[in-house]
Amino acid sequence: MSKHFEDARYYLGRAADHAKEGVKEELEPVEARFRELVGREKEPEPSRLDRLEADLKELSERAEGEAKEAVQNARSRLQEYRSGRDEE
Template identity: 45%
Template sequence: MNRHFSDAWYYLKRAGSHLRAGISEELAPVADRARTAAGRETQPEPKRLEKVQKELRQAPSRGKHALKGAKGRIDEYRGTSPAE
């Protein structure tokens, strides 16, 4: 009998989460209009392409730093100095 109750709780929680998602999706346009009317518009998130481009612009400096650190660790392991 206990197993049936645990199954029922699982499906009840799942139905609740689906209900919450559905209601928020249905009310999203209303919330957007209310924010616009109140003057509290949300800032749009940067598009994925813009995020990737920003990361690629930062990549060369991070790559050089990582490569320098790796070379230093290899030289330490080999017991040689970096100037050799």
């Protein structure tokens, strides 16, 4: 593909992106008015802090579950060991 076609394709892509953003920007007030009339509000996107807090909570719960599982495994192995020694 010649350099001219590559350049044209690149600039067409940028033009499409800019057109999409422009249409989105122009329609935001219309969307807001429509949502106001209908009674549906746009759900706010979670902030970066909210996402991090959710991730930390998930990691904490997972770690707690893994720790409980490890304790249960250790207890069962200890019980098996003790019952094996008692039989001898």
